[in-house]
Amino acid sequence: MGHYVPHTDAEIVQMLTFLGMSSLDELFASVPEVLRLAGGLDMADGLSEPDTLDAMERLAERNRRAGRELVCFAGGGAYDHEVPSTVRRVAFRSEFVTAYTPYQPEVAQGVLQALFEYQTLLCRLTGMEVANASLYDGASACVEAVNLAVSATGRQTVLLSDGVNPNWRQVLETFAAGTGHDYIRCDVVNGVTRWPDDVQPAALLVQYPNYLGCLEDLAAARQLADKTGALLLVAFDPVAAGLLHSPGHFGADVVVGEGQPFGTPLSFGGPYLGLFACKRDHVRRLPGRLVGETVDADGRRAYVTTLRTREQDIRREKASSNVCTNQTLIAVACAVQLAWLGTEGLRELAVRCARGTRYTREALLAIDGVEPLSDAAVFREFAVTTPTSGDVVVERMAEEGFLAGVPLGDEYGERGLLISVTERRTRDEIDAFVAAFEKVIR
Amino acid sequence: MSPSAGGRATSAPIMGRDAEPTLFELSSPGRRAASFRTTGLPEWEPEELVPGGHLRGEPAPIAEISERDLVAHFTRLSHRQYSVDLGAYPLGSCTMKYNPKLCDDAASLPGLADVHPAAPAALTQGWMELLAELEQALCRVTGMHAATLQPPAGAAGELTGLLLMRAWHTERGNPRHKIVIPDSAHGTNPASVTLGGYETVTVPSDHRGLVDVAALRERLDDDVAGIMLTNPNTLGLFEEDIAEIAAAVHEVGGLLYYDGANLNAILGVTRPGDMGFDIVHMNLHKTFAVPHGGGGPGAGPVAVSERLAPYLPGPRPVLGDDGAYAWQTPSKSIGRVHSWHGNALALARAYSYILANGGDGLRRVAEAAVLNANWLRTRLRGIYDLPYDRPAMHEFVASTSTLKKGKGLRALDVAKRLLEEGFHAPTVYFPLIVDEALMIEPTETESLQTLEALGDALERIAAGDADNAHHAPRTTPVRRVDEARAARQLIPTWDSRE
Numbered sequence: 001m002g003h004y005v006p007h008t009d010a011e012i013v014q015m016l017t018f019l020g021m022s023s024l025d026e027l028f029a030s031v032p033e034v035l036r037l038a039g040g041l042d043m044a045d046g047l048s049e050p051d052t053l054d055a056m057e058r059l060a061e062r063n064r065r066a067g068r069e070l071v072c073f074a075g076g077g078a079y080d081h082e083v084p085s086t087v088r089r090v091a092f093r094s095e096f097v098t099a100y101t102p103y104q105p106e107v108a109q110g111v112l113q114a115l116f117e118y119q120t121l122l123c124r125l126t127g128m129e130v131a132n133a134s135l136y137d138g139a140s141a142c143v144e145a146v147n148l149a150v151s152a153t154g155r156q157t158v159l160l161s162d163g164v165n166p167n168w169r170q171v172l173e174t175f176a177a178g179t180g181h182d183y184i185r186c187d188v189v190n191g192v193t194r195w196p197d198d199v200q201p202a203a204l205l206v207q208y209p210n211y212l213g214c215l216e217d218l219a220a221a222r223q224l225a226d227k228t229g230a231l232l233l234v235a236f237d238p239v240a241a242g243l244l245h246s247p248g249h250f251g252a253d254v255v256v257g258e259g260q261p262f263g264t265p266l267s268f269g270g271p272y273l274g275l276f277a278c279k280r281d282h283v284r285r286l287p288g289r290l291v292g293e294t295v296d297a298d299g300r301r302a303y304v305t306t307l308r309t310r311e312q313d314i315r316r317e318k319a320s321s322n323v324c325t326n327q328t329l330i331a332v333a334c335a336v337q338l339a340w341l342g343t344e345g346l347r348e349l350a351v352r353c354a355r356g357t358r359y360t361r362e363a364l365l366a367i368d369g370v371e372p373l374s375d376a377a378v379f380r381e382f383a384v385t386t387p388t389s390g391d392v393v394v395e396r397m398a399e400e401g402f403l404a405g406v407p408l409g410d411e412y413g414e415r416g417l418l419i420s421v422t423e424r425r426t427r428d429e430i431d432a433f434v435a436a437f438e439k440v441i442r
Numbered sequence: 443m444s445p446s447a448g449g450r451a452t453s454a455p456i457m458g459r460d461a462e463p464t465l466f467e468l469s470s471p472g473r474r475a476a477s478f479r480t481t482g483l484p485e486w487e488p489e490e491l492v493p494g495g496h497l498r499g500e501p502a503p504i505a506e507i508s509e510r511d512l513v514a515h516f517t518r519l520s521h522r523q524y525s526v527d528l529g530a531y532p533l534g535s536c537t538m539k540y541n542p543k544l545c546d547d548a549a550s551l552p553g554l555a556d557v558h559p560a561a562p563a564a565l566t567q568g569w570m571e572l573l574a575e576l577e578q579a580l581c582r583v584t585g586m587h588a589a590t591l592q593p594p595a596g597a598a599g600e601l602t603g604l605l606l607m608r609a610w611h612t613e614r615g616n617p618r619h620k621i622v623i624p625d626s627a628h629g630t631n632p633a634s635v636t637l638g639g640y641e642t643v644t645v646p647s648d649h650r651g652l653v654d655v656a657a658l659r660e661r662l663d664d665d666v667a668g669i670m671l672t673n674p675n676t677l678g679l680f681e682e683d684i685a686e687i688a689a690a691v692h693e694v695g696g697l698l699y700y701d702g703a704n705l706n707a708i709l710g711v712t713r714p715g716d717m718g719f720d721i722v723h724m725n726l727h728k729t730f731a732v733p734h735g736g737g738g739p740g741a742g743p744v745a746v747s748e749r750l751a752p753y754l755p756g757p758r759p760v761l762g763d764d765g766a767y768a769w770q771t772p773s774k775s776i777g778r779v780h781s782w783h784g785n786a787l788a789l790a791r792a793y794s795y796i797l798a799n800g801g802d803g804l805r806r807v808a809e810a811a812v813l814n815a816n817w818l819r820t821r822l823r824g825i826y827d828l829p830y831d832r833p834a835m836h837e838f839v840a841s842t843s844t845l846k847k848g849k850g851l852r853a854l855d856v857a858k859r860l861l862e863e864g865f866h867a868p869t870v871y872f873p874l875i876v877d878e879a880l881m882i883e884p885t886e887t888e889s890l891q892t893l894e895a896l897g898d899a900l901e902r903i904a905a906g907d908a909d910n911a912h913h914a915p916r917t918t919p920v921r922r923v924d925e926a927r928a929a930r931q932l933i934p935t936w937d938s939r940e
């Protein structure tokens with residue numbers, strides 16, 4: 001159909017004449033004849049707008065969305081939080097949505113200032129001094145943190161906690177094929193990572209709270225990092241930071257995380273938001289874009305992407321990161337949501353998640369046959385074992401109207417199930433969930 | 443000035459030129475906007491929820507602002523921002539075309555947006571079908587066999603492609619050491635090569651602006667893992683010798699990687715697969731109208747030929763004999779490259795764009811993009827230098843080299859003056875092989891009237907006074923920004939100000 005090409009037939013003729021051409025095919029004279037696609041693309045012709053939306057709706061209807069019909073208790077790196085109307089209406093204004101990377105700062109102050117505010121908010125949350133303008137997701141933030149640590153220490157080995165999200169660990173392993181980084185896996189025992197103390201790694205990478213929901217001992221990890229001259233990399237939960245000490249409080253060198261809980265719906269896993277903050281010592285190794293404050297020719301406050309010499313398009317083959325496009329729009333949404341929550345609201349959000357988690361956990365553990373995977377303290381997520389496998393529990397619970405959790409798979413025991421409770425869950429929903437759970441595990 | 447200029451944004455509603463205060467200056471202790479669901483849960487205190495050693499004493503300081511002030515703040519920020527919806531954005535290589543609004547609505551459908559990525563396959567058949575269909579559509583457009591949708595951006599797609607090369611060669615006994623890249627390549631290419639564990643070997647461009655095939659042959663040996671090419675290249679020129687290049691690279695056992703940054707130029711005209719490429723990444727945020735979001739999110743799927751399909755990242759949605767989709771990881775997969783399934787909602791936007799355009803519409807996209815670029819290139823002949831003045835594809839490179847020598851008018855000055863004229867600037871100082879480069883990509887969604895206005899503006903700028911241009915822009919929310927100071931006295935957060 002080509003509804004989005006504005007040219008009339010008469011204009012096309014007029015333009016071709018200006019070029020001394022008589023057909024559109026002539027435009028492609030430099031494409032060798034033998035490579036030309038005869039007969040066009042093997043695809044259906046274009047649809048009208050309503051027909052396109054109908055087709056998309058038919059696909060959407062074949063999913064079971066989280067909501068009243070499928071109450072979500074699944075987390076594992078993707079959380080069912082409220083996205084306030086303010087975020088939807090303001091962060092997704094078309095000026096933000098349809099802007100490009102702010103290469104011309106004079107006409108990009110909107111995006112630049114929003115990112116500057118995002119960087120400030122992320123530093124306040126993590127207890128760090130510098131944050132970049134975002135990375136792709138939690139996994140990519142971990143990859144970049146490791147790249148930074150290897151570059152900073154000149155060491156190749158990284159201690160990787162088994163408590164780090166297993167999908168993120170798979171991504172780390174994938175990219176290690178190119179960088180040659182060597183990961184030493186560190187067991188989680190009773191919910192908490194056990195570190196070997198006989199290696200000199202570039203870094204320790206630990207998640208707080210970890211994938212199983214447990215609160216890791218960051219002070220011990222910091223001690224080991226000090227002893228071995230390694231960096232401490234912490235993948236934190238930004239919601240937990242409303243109630244827990246910041247990773248900076250425990251002496252983290254780099255803090256990464258998944259920013260989806262602030263302003264991004266579940267979205268089938270993306271686009272999400274890679275959070276990345278670090279101590280100022282490492283700013284020259286910071287991956288991705290960084291916005292800084294400066295002044296314009298009239299001396300007025302202005303913002304601009306800065307320390308550009310770190311970036312891939314300048315450093316080319318000497319770069320330690322190839323990040324170019326990031327997740328700016330999602331970072332803006334995160335900033336809007338954080339500001340909307342505010343200082344007290346963020347704390348309340350965290351408290352509400354923790355209350356729901358405690359209530360749900362206690363009720364589930366009262367069921368005969370449901371056991372905790374560990375007795376370590378948890379915040380907003382916890383793992384249980386049941387007499388039937390996690391996959392089967394999830395399948396049966398879906399029939400009862402619940403997305404019961406994320407099955408833990410082989411690594412942590414096949415009967416394990418990871419259950420997450422956000423501020424959206426009411427007592428009634430939780431009570432019904434527990435009743436259904438008791439029924440289906442039999 | 444023509445009053446009818448469609449893409450011109452001199453009427454932007456900027457109420458004044460005062461700086462917008464930050465969120466932190468607008469804060470007032472005790473103010474808040476947050477609102478929570480009534481849950482009926484026990485109101486345990488923080489001390490009853492978290493052990494002491496972990497419990498934060500004071501709340502993390504965020505901002506304290508009313509919803510009204512918050513909305514006003516971000517609305518005012520949005521008025522200090524140029525965007526495609528406001529006017530033309532002839533930013534070379536970035537493909538800043540208009541993004542159809544229906545794609546926004548398609549990606550906002552609750553049945554897509556509210557789906558958990560770890561939900562069992564039985565509950566997400568619609569998503570899996572969408573992803574599988576998109577994989578197939580992208581394969582048809584590129585002439586490839588199979589695809590992964592996981593890479594969340596072009597650079598991630600590049601690195602994925604290089605790891606596919608590495609896995610392929612490793613299985614044949616030697617990962618090899620070198621990747622060949624033209625001197626006109628995007629900076630991400632060499633950076634990705636390094637992260638892929640390879641060394642970059644640069645091949646020069648010849649007088650035509652194309653890969654120097656003789657020089658390429660000198661660089662090819664059995665230690666070359668492959669070559670990365672953009673076609674059309676960053677000068678906007680089609681690599682006419684691509685078949686010969688492909689044969690030469692394949693002869694030494696190397697693979698060809700297609701950087702899809704410029705794929706929009708050849709939609710429905712020719713396909714990377716037909717040119718002999720083995721691996722193709724696409725920038726859905728360029729070619730398939732996913733809006734750029736001020737710098738992302740994008741999506742960078744990678745499609746490959748049949749022999750490389752077993753190495754693709756996984757899991758991928760595969761249609762079973764029972765008519766249901768299941769997740770499968772290819773047998774020799776390099777592993778996951780994203781936390782979940784890629785930038786899914788961006789993928790849904792691209793899929794809706796492909797459905798709406800269809801095979802016929804995509805060809806029209808390429809035709810109009812190439813027509814627009816050549817019209818503007820011809821319009822500017824004799825006004826700016828055109829270092830490779832031959833028919834271009836979707837973009838072309840001009841230069842102010844002569845204007846700089848004559849009166850000191852540089853590419854940067856042209857960029858800043860164009861902002862005053864109500865247009866976004868072109869890409870400047872890239873590709874690196876052109877002095878004072880202006881890389882211009884009008885895209886297919888700009889009308890002839892917009893091109894005329896843009897051409898007139900560029901002519902005025904070239905004819906104008908250079909001293910005057912050094913002071914541009916004057917009509918924008920801020921004037922030229924002191925970038926050196928930003929780097930010298932780094933202020934990366936509000937709290938790091940003195």
